Amino acid sequence: MVARHLVTRHGARNLLLVSRRGADTPDARETIAALRAEPGVRVTVAACDAADRDALAAVIAGVPADRPLTAVVHTAGVLHDAVVEAIDPGDLDRVLRPKIDAAWHLHELTAGTDLAAFVLFSSVSGVNGAAGQGSYAAGNTFLDALAQLRRSRGLPAVSLAWGPWTSTSGMTGGLTATDLRRMRDAGLLPLDAAHGLALLDAAWQRPGPALRLPLALSLPGVRRAAHEGRALPLYRELAGSAWRETTAPGTDAGPASALDRPGDGTLDQLLAGRSAQDQETALLDHVRAHAAAVLGHRDGRRVEPARTFKELGFDSLMGVELRNRLTAATGHRMPAGLLFNQPTPMAVARYLRTRIGPPADTAAGTLDEGIGRLEALLASTPADPPDLDRAVTRLRALLARCEERYATGVAAGGDVADAAAGDSGDEDVRAALRAASVDEIFSFIDQEFGTGRREHGE
Structure with a gap:
């Protein structure tokens, strides 16, 4: 292509083409013949x-x-x-x-x-x-x-x-x-x-x-890379001050996350006060988004958390790119063997939580996670009257014990929980719990422990 351009655009008439295979180079014979067909052009080929x-x-x-x-x-x-x-x-x-x-x-x-x-x-x-x-x-x-x-x-x-x-x-x-x-x-x-x-x-x-x-260069692409901490200083200068701005509505910004801007406090804000499980979930979303970008996907949901990176289509070079992305996104240098030692997106998310995450709110996390699992189990269990009656009886007894333990230390706010506000209403509380419906019991859990539940019958 370059030799032809020298002839047709710059008027070169004498060419010496040197390569290891000379005229046996793939497609060389056709190229040489086309060049020699040009008026006054002489071509010498050397192996x-x-x-x-x-x-x-x-x-x-x-x-x-x-x-x-x-x-x-x-x-x-x-x-x-x-x-x-x-x-x-x-x-x-x-x-x-x-x-x-x-x-x-x-x-x-x-x-x-x-x-x-x-x-x-x-x-x-x-x-x-x-x-x-x-x-x-x-x-x-x-x-x-x-x-x-x-x-x-x-x-x-x-x-x-x-x-x-x-x-x-x-x-x-x-x-x-x-x-x-x-x-x-x-x-x-x-x-x-x-x-x-x-x-x-x-x-x-x-x-x-x-x-x-x-x-x-695509300036929108350069700005996006700069915004995500992946652009070199040369390209950031080309992007100008606009790289600091968020992407305009309607444009494709790639994987956007709080982890894309290390050092601005958003990572701590993202993870602080969350349970260990919630921290892992948030970090997993970001790992999947970056993995999707490396694979060329636009949606992190296409990256299955439990599949190995090899199964997802990663090669060693893609692994290096993902590691570099996570280093830039978190502000913490990731080890060279990150994907070898943490072979799935879920494993990487757990590693990130232990490496960079703030201490989890363990007590609240344990309660929230346990209540969440209980709620999900109730929602998925067939409404068999004998089993449901036994479950409700046990839940009412459990709530009674919780009320006795936390009545003096938790600020409550209404309905069943109002009965837990003072020491003098123990019998009233127990009576209220015994008479409460399933909805009222879960309302009590929500108010006391701050959980956001699904309706138990969903």
Whole structure:
């Protein structure tokens, strides 16, 4: 694509195409034939590993004197995504040789050549960092530094830190729909061919710094990422002051939660005074929302709490992204093995409660949870008169004991509970409890312990 653009847009008539497989590179023959069909265009194809200095020197030495090199465009790149612990020296070599070794050899072997341009195809991963692309990011950062070095020596150079492209290539072919969706959520849009080539022209031909970032950004996406604490400072500056504002009504803000804004007190407000169970429920909602965003879902309810992350579709890189999201959301650094040790969303929520949650309101929590379970059981039990009569009798006896214990320490407010307000009305209270209906009994529980119940017959 770039070679064709140099011919059709910039009038190049002599091309030397170098790759490890030469004309045997996939789709190369069709591309070469199309280029040679252009009037006056001569194309030379060399099979050469540019990371092999001697082999590359031989290719450059073979350039005809009447058609000297005037520009170098280095586009090579190999991806091998993996977390750092899984990268071995062989993996590192496969990624770095085409980037670092080849670019350095081109720099040294053309140092005495009167070049008009020395263009390096880098990647925004070297600027942003990218989950699972530590070796690839390092190789691209080297290209960025090489461009700076050449500039400092008065040599032409520009390093283009590309964002993703829509067209499939060696670098983008491995991106899944989920990968692209995550990029969009971060505000990074894929470039189509026309847009990418226009940015190539602008970056190559206009004066400016040695490192350029040809990107397509979505400001709403950047603002959303900044709002959630996921955007880099560079992008936060691009988003401007609007990133501090809440998303406008009707727009898609992704997973919004009190955990998305660490350090503003909302986490404590969210969890304070709640029982352990309620804290876990609130945290689980947020874990599911972030997991859904990583998976490309818009709704956290699609993430089943008890299923393992592997069953949900997570790979190691997604696990890194979720861990980073939770670190940003909570303000607490999550351990590298978070999803290994806590393999389900529910397990992560429980871990977060013990790690960052304030102390649960244990006494109130125990009562609330127990009454809630009792209420749910009554609501789901068939109305069998003998069983119901026995249950009501036991509940009335239990309430009588509770009244005796708490009559002097709980401020009550009405109906059955009014009888519990003083020490002198014990017999009246017992009589009221014995005569109370099931609704009145649950009303007493609500008033005394502050529970929000369902109707017992629902």
